[in-house]
Amino acid sequence: MGESKPPSRDQLWAWYRQMFLIRRFEELAAKAYTQRKIMGFCHLYIGQEAVAVGATAALNPADTIVGAYRIHGQILARGATPRSCMAELFGRQGGICGGIGGSMHMASKELNFYGGYGIVGGHVPLAVGAAFASKYREDGSLALCYFGDGAAQQGAVFEAMALAQLWKLPCIFLLENNFYAMGTSLERQSYLTELQKRADGVGMNHWQMSGFDVAEVYENVQKAAEHARSGQGPVLLEAITYRYRGHSMSDPAKYRKAGELEEKKKQDCLSLVEQRLTSEFGASEADFKGLHDEIEQIVQDAYDFADAAPVPDPSRLYDFNLVDG
Ligand SMILES: Cc1ncc(C[n+]2csc(CCOP(=O)(O)OP(=O)(O)O)c2C)c(N)n1
Ligand SMILES: [Mg+2]
Numbered sequence: 640m641g642e643s644k645p646p647s648r649d650q651l652w653a654w655y656r657q658m659f660l661i662r663r664f665e666e667l668a669a670k671a672y673t674q675r676k677i678m679g680f681c682h683l684y685i686g687q688e689a690v691a692v693g694a695t696a697a698l699n700p701a702d703t704i705v706g707a708y709r710i711h712g713q714i715l716a717r718g719a720t721p722r723s724c725m726a727e728l729f730g731r732q733g734g735i736c737g738g739i740g741g742s743m744h745m746a747s748k749e750l751n752f753y754g755g756y757g758i759v760g761g762h763v764p765l766a767v768g769a770a771f772a773s774k775y776r777e778d779g780s781l782a783l784c785y786f787g788d789g790a791a792q793q794g795a796v797f798e799a800m801a802l803a804q805l806w807k808l809p810c811i812f813l814l815e816n817n818f819y820a821m822g823t824s825l826e827r828q829s830y831l832t833e834l835q836k837r838a839d840g841v842g843m844n845h846w847q848m849s850g851f852d853v854a855e856v857y858e859n860v861q862k863a864a865e866h867a868r869s870g871q872g873p874v875l876l877e878a879i880t881y882r883y884r885g886h887s888m889s890d891p892a893k894y895r896k897a898g899e900l901e902e903k904k905k906q907d908c909l910s911l912v913e914q915r916l917t918s919e920f921g922a923s924e925a926d927f928k929g930l931h932d933e934i935e936q937i938v939q940d941a942y943d944f945a946d947a948a949p950v951p952d953p954s955r956l957y958d959f960n961l962v963d964g
Contacts, residue, residue, distance in 0.1 A: 643858045648920040654696065654853045655912045656930060658688040661712040662909060663938045664721055668711065668728055671942060672888045677728045680757075681742040684712030686883040689908035690815055691716035693856025694783060697864055703773070703782040705766040706754035708743040709882075713785055717750045721941035731948035738951045739959070759820075760786065760793025763812070767799045770810035770873070781809035781867045783860075789820025791834050801841040803873040810873040811863045812838075815850060821886045822894040838875035850878030851906040854915075 646654075665683045672681050684691070687709075695716040698704070706713045711724055719735055727734030728742055735745050736755075744755030753769070756762035766784030773780040790796055791814055803810045816834055818825045825832050838845035844866060848859040856878060863874040881903040885892035892900075916922035957963075 643861060646854050646857070648916070650696075651854070651912055651916055651920070652922075652930075654689075654692050654857075655909065655916065656934070657692045657716055658853065658908055658912070659930065660721065660934050660937065661688045661691070661715050663934050664715060664724065664941065665711060667938050667942055668725070669884070669888065671725075671728070671945075676946065677742070678730065679741055680708070681728065681888045682709040682886065683882070683884045683888075684709055686903070686907075687815060687817060687850065687880045688712055688716075689853040689856055689911075690813070690850040690878045690880055691785070693853040694785075694813055694860045697857050697860035698783060699780065700751065701778065701780045702751060702864075703766070703769040703780065704750075704752045704754070705756075705762050705769065705782065705784045706752070707756050707759070707762055707786060707790065709787070710743065710745050710754045714745045714747065714750070714752050714754060717747075717752045719745070719747060719750060719752070721937055722944045725938075725941035725945040726948050729945040729948070730950060731945055732951055733944065733948045737955070738948070739955065760790035760796045762786070763790065763793075763796045764799040766812075767803045767808060767810055770803060770808035770867075771806065773809050774806070779868060781811065781864060783811040783813055785813050785815055787820060788814065788816045788818065788825050788834055789823070789828065791816075791837060792820070792828055797837070797840070800838065800843060800873070800875065804838075804841045804843040807870060807872040809867040809870075811860065811867055812873060812875040813860070814875060814877045815880050816877055817880045817882045819882070819886065819894075822890070822892075824894070833877075835875055835877035843873055843875055844871070845875040845877070847877040847879065849906070850880030851908050852911055853908055 665685045671677045691713040723735040731738040743757050746753050763784055766782045769782035835845040835847050849855050863876050866874055
C-alpha cells in the first residue's frame, strides 16, 4: 500500500463544504420537525459528518454503498441533492424516493446507494450480496456498508462478515461507533468495547480510526478499499465518532454522562478542518463566511422546495407492494 499524500487545499475545502452542508441540512431538518413539516422517525447525523464525507471521497461512483437509517448525511455525501433529500423528509413529490420512503428510506440506483433499513443490522448481509456481485462480475467495484455499534451486536452481522471473509469479497464494513444504541451505552451492550476486534472471530483484517478527522477517514477507507479490491478480502474499519443529538427527534438524550457531549465537541469535525485550513492554507474569516452564506442559501432552497412540493399522488399508495391488490 502506497503512502498517502496530505490533502490539498482544494480537497480540504471540498470536504469542509460537504460536511458543513450536511450539518446545516440536519439542523434545518430538526427545525422542520418541530414545525411538524416532517413526521415520524428522523435520525440526524450531526457530529458524524466526517465519516460519510471522508469515506465517500475514497470510493468510486461504481461502488455500492449500503446504509441503515441514520442516512441523510450518507446519501448527501454521495451526491444526492439537498432538495431531493429534504422533499423525502417532508414526504413530498421530488423526494429521492418519491416522498414515499421518508427519513429512514433514501436510496438511489444512479448513485449506487442502497439505504434505508430500520431493522438494526439487517442491511449488512445485503452489502455482502452486493460485494458478491462485484466479485462475480469482476468489475473492480466494492461494497461499503455503514453500521452502528448497536448493529454490531446482531448475529446477522457476524454471519455476513464470516461469509465475506470466507469468499474474500470486496467489502468494507464501516462500523460507526458513536457509543450508543438508542439510550444504551456501549459498555452496557457489549463486553468487548473495542468493536473492531469482532473481526478476529472470522479472521478478517480490521483497524480503528478517528471518525472526527475527515482526512484520516479518507486515508483509511482508501487503504481498506485497496485491500478489498486487490482480492485480499474484506476489512472491518471502526470509526470512533459521536452523535450530538438524541437517537431520534423524540429522544432528549438524558442518558449521557455530564460533560460528555461538550468533551466530544472539542474534536468537532468542522472545527478540525477550520483549524487546518486556517493554519496550513491561510483561510480567512471572509472565506468561511462566503461558504457559510452559500450553504445557507442551498439548504433554505431545499426547505422551500420541499415545502412547496405536492404530496405523492394517492394512486401510488400500492405501487411498491409485493402482492397486487
Ligand atoms: C432488530 C432491531 N432491534 C431493535 C431495533 C430498535 N432500534 C432502532 S435503532 C437502535 C439502535 C441501533 O444503534 P446503532 O447500531 O449503534 O446505530 P446508531 O443509532 O447509533 O446510528 C435500536 C435498538 C430495531 N430497529 N431493529
Ligand atoms: Mg450507535
